[in-house]
Amino acid sequence: MKKFRRATLFCLALILALGLPLAASAVGKWTEGPVHWSQARRDSSGLAPKPEETPEAVVQVYAGRAWSWRGIFGVHTWFAVKPPNASEYTRLEVMGWQLRYGSTAVRVRNGTPDGYWFGSEPELLAEVRGAEAEILIPRILAAAESYPHADQYRIWPGPNSNTFTAHIARQVPELSLDLPPTAIGKDFIPEGAVFAKTPSGTGFQVSLLGLAGVVLALEEGIEVNVLGLTLGVDVTNPALKLPGVGRVGFSD
Template sequence: MSTKRRRIGWLILLLPLYAACSATYIGQSGRLGGSDWRTASREPVGLAPDPATTPEAVVQVYAARTISWRGYFGVHTWIAVKRSNASEFTVHEVIGYRLRRTGTTVVTRVRPPDGRWFGAEPDLLKDVRGPGVDALIDRIETAVQNYPYADTYRIWPGPNSNTFTAFVLRDVPELRVDLPPTAIGKDYLGVMPVALTPSGTGGQVSVLGVAGVAAGWEEGVELNLLGLTFGLDPLSLSLKLPLLGRIGPDEHEPLIVD
């Protein structure tokens, strides 16, 4: 079969799923619309606790659809932390365009942890609180400093913002975060083909984030093909599909760490 025919075959297979996803997200408050990114909302959506009334330490992990057409395929993820009695959240994330400006893609700054990502409403993936969370924040900050791809950014297959979040989460497996299948780049492991899953509850094999398999208590079983993730999570009775993400129950209740 010629290369051209193979490409046409892939387009035929993906077109119905792409159309369904497009209709779904366009119908949901237009969060993937063509608005100007410079004027898009960055307002918080009410998923983060108010530091003024929340003395305990908090770690939250978020995902939001990316800008423009890329949002149909993938999400941007980030980690927000607040130490005990702190008056504000600090957000750790990777932003590609910052590389030319500052020489690093890693951005650590004070901002609303649940702010819209250029208009896209974020999803809360994990909320961890309690007296033991300050120690987890220490390890998160160490992992942020040790991120090995701070001088490199590729939308596909990585390293990108999801590669960064997955790297940090692997160093703090107590968070047990299952990144969504739309977090393209989460499976990028560099030249090392074997690692823990991002949740730290299983293992995975990946060839430069382009092809691989993963199995874990939190993730279930996942197949990564050309950066697209297909999976089944028997624990939560969820399916994982490209573009559409997880189809099944969500858990947003805070996890208390003793």
């Protein structure tokens, strides 16, 4: 009987730990009000340096809340790179809708590096400039080309846009990229692997198809993945990591 009660209390605690943050995220999303996707903002947020004023190489990684109800749960992430003296940025991301037309889900083309993601203001997750960025850009482009799930896309639990970003980050550990807990799909290890380095390259993770797993790393801290939702603690920059809400504590 005691074991049953303990198991019941544990399940209730887990449901509350997952459900309450998601409920708070849903309320925040609901208060934004309805906007048709075609009218949602996609213009620059002003976070990226202007090419005409910045001759040096630039690498940036962004996250923006997903469109519609998906934004309750997670974000869309992407890379933006600019070689030295380039007049435009190149965006690298996965767009699932492209598969409807027989194309690859991987999209690499010139575009607005820091645009609002269908109305959601983006967050800058990482940035490298100068000589180091110049060295990293060819490796980032090569990692995008080697992404093994270019012909697949699943919102949950992956592979999706965050699986793609995590794949590049693992190939370029110099970025030390700590993806937000709301980046659902980041824990889907490509090609069905169970064990891998974390996207930051500072630790290791075990994951069962992005549905359940554990992360231990200097950058990510301690994370537990339950059905694609992340609960965790960042020890280096003290913060809680909650599903739907994201980080609560010090800035990463």
